[in-house]
Amino acid sequence: MASTAATLKDVAHAAGVAVSTASRALAGNPVVSQETSDRVRQCAEQLNYRPNAQARALRSSRSNIIGVTIPSLVNPYFAEMAAVIQEEANRAGISTIISSTSEDAERLIDSLHILSDQRVDGIIAVPYNGTEDSLAALDATGMPLVLVDRELPGNKHLSVASDSSAGLSSAVAHLLEKGNRRIGYLSGPMTTSTGVTRLEEFTAACHHFQLPEQPIYQGGYHREDGYRGTEWLLSQNVDAIIAGDSMMTVGALEACHKKGIAIGHDVALIGFDDQPIMRLQACPITVIDQQVATMGRLAFSLLHNLITDEGGSGKSPPSSIRTPTTLIIRASSDFDRSSTTDKEVRP
Amino acid sequence: MASTAATLKDVAHAAGVAVSTASRALAGNPVVSQETSDRVRQCAEQLNYRPNAQARALRSSRSNIIGVTIPSLVNPYFAEMAAVIQEEANRAGISTIISSTSEDAERLIDSLHILSDQRVDGIIAVPYNGTEDSLAALDATGMPLVLVDRELPGNKHLSVASDSSAGLSSAVAHLLEKGNRRIGYLSGPMTTSTGVTRLEEFTAACHHFQLPEQPIYQGGYHREDGYRGTEWLLSQNVDAIIAGDSMMTVGALEACHKKGIAIGHDVALIGFDDQPIMRLQACPITVIDQQVATMGRLAFSLLHNLITDEGGSGKSPPSSIRTPTTLIIRASSDFDRSSTTDKEVRP
Numbered sequence: 001m002a003s004t005a006a007t008l009k010d011v012a013h014a015a016g017v018a019v020s021t022a023s024r025a026l027a028g029n030p031v032v033s034q035e036t037s038d039r040v041r042q043c044a045e046q047l048n049y050r051p052n053a054q055a056r057a058l059r060s061s062r063s064n065i066i067g068v069t070i071p072s073l074v075n076p077y078f079a080e081m082a083a084v085i086q087e088e089a090n091r092a093g094i095s096t097i098i099s100s101t102s103e104d105a106e107r108l109i110d111s112l113h114i115l116s117d118q119r120v121d122g123i124i125a126v127p128y129n130g131t132e133d134s135l136a137a138l139d140a141t142g143m144p145l146v147l148v149d150r151e152l153p154g155n156k157h158l159s160v161a162s163d164s165s166a167g168l169s170s171a172v173a174h175l176l177e178k179g180n181r182r183i184g185y186l187s188g189p190m191t192t193s194t195g196v197t198r199l200e201e202f203t204a205a206c207h208h209f210q211l212p213e214q215p216i217y218q219g220g221y222h223r224e225d226g227y228r229g230t231e232w233l234l235s236q237n238v239d240a241i242i243a244g245d246s247m248m249t250v251g252a253l254e255a256c257h258k259k260g261i262a263i264g265h266d267v268a269l270i271g272f273d274d275q276p277i278m279r280l281q282a283c284p285i286t287v288i289d290q291q292v293a294t295m296g297r298l299a300f301s302l303l304h305n306l307i308t309d310e311g312g313s314g315k316s317p318p319s320s321i322r323t324p325t326t327l328i329i330r331a332s333s334d335f336d337r338s339s340t341t342d343k344e345v346r347p
Numbered sequence: 348m349a350s351t352a353a354t355l356k357d358v359a360h361a362a363g364v365a366v367s368t369a370s371r372a373l374a375g376n377p378v379v380s381q382e383t384s385d386r387v388r389q390c391a392e393q394l395n396y397r398p399n400a401q402a403r404a405l406r407s408s409r410s411n412i413i414g415v416t417i418p419s420l421v422n423p424y425f426a427e428m429a430a431v432i433q434e435e436a437n438r439a440g441i442s443t444i445i446s447s448t449s450e451d452a453e454r455l456i457d458s459l460h461i462l463s464d465q466r467v468d469g470i471i472a473v474p475y476n477g478t479e480d481s482l483a484a485l486d487a488t489g490m491p492l493v494l495v496d497r498e499l500p501g502n503k504h505l506s507v508a509s510d511s512s513a514g515l516s517s518a519v520a521h522l523l524e525k526g527n528r529r530i531g532y533l534s535g536p537m538t539t540s541t542g543v544t545r546l547e548e549f550t551a552a553c554h555h556f557q558l559p560e561q562p563i564y565q566g567g568y569h570r571e572d573g574y575r576g577t578e579w580l581l582s583q584n585v586d587a588i589i590a591g592d593s594m595m596t597v598g599a600l601e602a603c604h605k606k607g608i609a610i611g612h613d614v615a616l617i618g619f620d621d622q623p624i625m626r627l628q629a630c631p632i633t634v635i636d637q638q639v640a641t642m643g644r645l646a647f648s649l650l651h652n653l654i655t656d657e658g659g660s661g662k663s664p665p666s667s668i669r670t671p672t673t674l675i676i677r678a679s680s681d682f683d684r685s686s687t688t689d690k691e692v693r694p
Contacts, residue, residue: 065461072430073420073426073427073429073430073433073445074423074426074427074430076421076423079420079421079426080420080421082420082447083419083420083421083447083449086420086447086449087449090449090454095446095457095458095461096446096447097444097445097446097461097462097465098420098444098445098446098447099442099443099444099445100429100430100433100443100445102430102433102434102437107437110442111442114412114442114444115444118444118465223623250623250627253623253627254623254626254627257626257627276570276597276600276601276624277623277624277627279601279604280597280600280601280604280624280628281627281628281629282628282629282630283629
């Protein structure tokens, strides 16, 4: 705690390279060989080198622009998140440029390079597992960075993510209470913290309520995944479906509409995120609500603190935030399964 | 035609200022006084100064980034347009940064400044009436520019816009054929070419079919406008509502859901743009489809031609495009009004 902080010079000396090379290596500049890069980073880690405050203080001037990368423009959850961040930034006199990564880790890395080249004052990013090195390299340049919606293994960055455990556990409890026994789950991709965590939480809830193994469809955050997964889960004779994000929920809606499956009668459906399309249904959809507007506001607030607190003010540093989730019960799941199980013997 | 093209030097000489001042004035740089700026632009116009090809040739290197400004992130029509442009750009090895202007002309001007400062290779913009000067100034810097969705008075820029006349005329004809007589219209804002043109086209179609004056709600491109406008039109005892864009259509859906008005029975509804929320309804919504994906692809293609055709290749210059609209008839309007007009005397 009381030891003198390591400088970039210390790191360069330990790695046996010039200070400029060490700087380039930590910034992820491709002109430095992989081998040298690895050695510099190892030394930086051993010396517990924390470049941020210094590097930030070196930034000559602010552009009053921040960058935001979201995984999809057509996902209404992320569209609302970006819109809220933009409104908050605008209120603070800051403009926003947005980059969409199409749920592709390579494109996120590309976007981060572009945004940092553009002299933005800071970046809010929705990350993928596997982009840890790129984000660490960005951090090493002193670029203020806040992750939102998803976290990365190790949680080395400031982040705002929702805690879906309460929402998912309430969803499973509610479905059981209504007499559903076979609950299918549309899982998000294992390349995202939300995909991994929500699947674990769904499985844990099933264990908790002593349910036998439930059918799980390994999907992704696209409508098509929700559509195909719903077809498959229906073929597995599920009573209820929980969709692990908003895009798969829309896909589930599409599949049921197309096949003439009556949501709220033939099958119970619980989705994610309280978007207009969930409410504006003949049978409105029960959702696990993540309070996306709150998440967007908090992410901007954390980033703004990082940007304005150049060089360290002695204020206590901001810390990562988990926002709560709640289950909003609507007609799509709020019916008694025992009264509809005999539907097939009716005329 | 055969006369020698005026150079920036000629313009500066005519205006009695330095070449650098003339350049700044044409670029809309605020350091130049309004008076000087006006004089330089007047001289440029008199000399028929066409800076684009020269200025483009002067651009030292490409960034392989284009800028896209859209009016709203949460409007699914513009989200899809931006997503298509991004996919097309990506296929051409070009990255995209997106800026949302929240249906605010001042923010568009701000965004244009930011994007051109960011050294993008070109810009696709959805304009507002009143931003003509800013877009002309951008053009004067040689920045490749394509307008999409909306045009500006005078049509001085390359643009891709839909021709809504066929769609609106078919919509009115279809509603009349089904026995509707009182057709309410939710109009977009008069600060956009789409708002102005569609209102004119709706009125022209009503004249053509010799309908008496129809109730018109002067709205905007927000859900709230569609909601309030629908409440008002229903109070005017309309048989049918045509909503002038996708966001107002969603607002109309919300108002009808909330008030328990049965779309496709109590009232006929025709909206704009074939988004999932229009299809995934108990009573699917008839829409005037603008083929947004085609518009996005064409806009990128025009911009890409401008960017890659530096200095002029002798190829025939690209020209503005109007894409057709079609009416997709669904249950929300496809019912006979005469069989439901006596609904109020039923028990």
